[in-house]
Amino acid sequence: MIESQGWWQKWARFAGCLILATSLFHAPVRTHAQTPEGDDPATITSLIREVTDYVTKSAYKTEPKAIIYTKALKGLVTQLGESAKSQEKDLSTMIDDAAEAEFIRILQGIASTPGQRLSLRELAERALQAYCRQHDAYTRYVRSDELKLVKLMGKTTGSAVGMSVMEKDDGFYCYPLPGSPAEAAGVKAGQKLLSVDGKPVEGRSLEYLAAVIRGAPGTEVSLRVEHTFGRAQTIRVTRETLSTPSVLTEKRVASFILRVRKFSKELLTEARAALAQVSTGSTLTIDFQGCPGGDLDVALEFAGMFMEPGEPIVTVRRRGQPDEVISANKPREFKPAGVIMLQDSGTASGAELVIAALVASKTARGASQGTKSYGKGMTQNGIDLRGGGRLIVTTGELIAPQGQTWDKTGLLPSLENRGRIFPKD
Known part of the structure; x- marks a missing residue:
């Protein structure tokens, strides 16, 4: 066995920040020259229009702009409470341009209310953020003040x-990595994060949380978490300077263990070097526990290393386009006698894609073991908006070779379920 402290010193860094599960399967974020962050109605209208245009054109599931404005307004009013309740209005029956104008007018009315501390921009961005949370589990808006940080x-x-x-x-x-400062301090997998250094995380973005949890080596960050049984606890974690490859290996007498922590660009080179030690006919164990996924192309190529050309890996489904079936397209590189994949509730996205593909493959003869996985099977694209802020939109759905998606449901471990990874295969 490898001691947990040794593990951590070898691999526990991800660009000095959090590993963010919901940022997985993003295309690179497109950037535009951002204009100064004005607070006038014309600037805010332009920002709102930029967001709604992108959602209606690119989102996997979309809806009329008038409904977007209605949901955004409702979400904002809910945040503001009783003082803004009278401003809630159903705009869904209006034509888009009229709904947009009315939405801006209502925001201006709220901004001018005596005692209201939020500016027109802040109100607009909070409304956009509220809409994105209603749209689906992964679409989100990063406010301009957060994006600066x-x-x-x-x-x-x-x-x-x-x-x-x-x-x-x-x-x-929270899903602490084995042997990490977070695990050593007492953070447990599946605990709900409530606040960072006393500041509530509700309404914040993953990107913002990554920024505020980072800090100088040796300093502490205070994480308030809620246990699965309901009790809350504040845990102080000391930050460390960390370095890591994407994989860690462990060689045993009759088997080889490859621990995958993230599908980064470096993974393929590191994995190939490690897997070169695996002899044909031996058993390979791939540990995906706590792996949140990563780059979609890397996950696809990694799966293909164990499959014959033509075997399906995943189908990508996008709005208004034919399904794209992605299959292995290179000669099989590694031929172990069997592949056992370890999974848990922190196994997500790209890791789930690989598990589903190798279990379905007739040549890889994959099997999975552990507990039900996280359940993220969607793709996202991101854009830095001209008017400030960042928009990340769900653009597609991933379908396993078994013909089902694992999004929201997760994957069952096949060894404990007679070969099934879906409740109804």
Whole structure:
């Protein structure tokens, strides 16, 4: 066995910040030259229009702009409480341009209410954020003030605590990596994150949480978490400077264990070097526990290394387009006698894609073991908006070779379910 401290010193860094599950399967974020963040109605109208245009053109599931404005307004009023209740209005029956104008007028009315501390921009961005949360589990809007901090922290050297944070059911959940500072401090997998340094995480973005949890080596960050049985606890975690490859290996007498932590660009090179030690006919165990996924292309190529050309890996379904069936297209590189894949509730996205593909493959002879996986089977695209802020939109659905999606349901471990990974195969 490998000691957990040794593991961590070898692999527990991800760009000095959190591993973000819901940012997986994004296309690279498109950027535009952002204009100064004005607070006048014309600037805010332009920002809102940019968001609604992108959603209606690119989202996997879309709806008329008038409904978008109605949902955004309702979400904002819910946040503001009774003081804004009289401003709630159904705009869904109006034509889009009229609904947009009325939406802006209502925001201006709220902004001018005596005692209202939020500016027109802040109200608009909170409304957009509220809409995105209603749209689906992965679409989100990063407010311009948060994005500034994210970009600033991205330019500085910081340290991490070694923890994935995943967003699900309108909450954030912690998945510490084995041997990490977060695990050593007492953070448990599946605990709900309530606050960071005393500041509630509700209404924030994953990108923002990544930025605020980072910090100078040796400093502490205070994480308030809620246990699965309901009790809340504040845990202080010391940040560390961490370095990591994407995989870790362990060789045993008759088997070989490959631990995959994220589908990064470096993974394929590291995995091939490690798997070269696996002799044909031996058993390979791939540990995906706590793996939140990563780059879609990397996950596809990784799965293909164990499959024959022509075997299906996944189908990508997008709105208004024919299904795209992606199959292995290169000669099979590795031929173990069998592949056992370990999974848990922190196994998500790209890791789930690989598990489903190898279980379905007749040549890979894959099997999975553990507990039900996380359940993220969608793709996203991101864009830095001209008017400030960042929009991340769900653009497609992933369908396993078994003909079902694992999104929201997760994958069952096949060894404990007579070969099934879906409730109804």
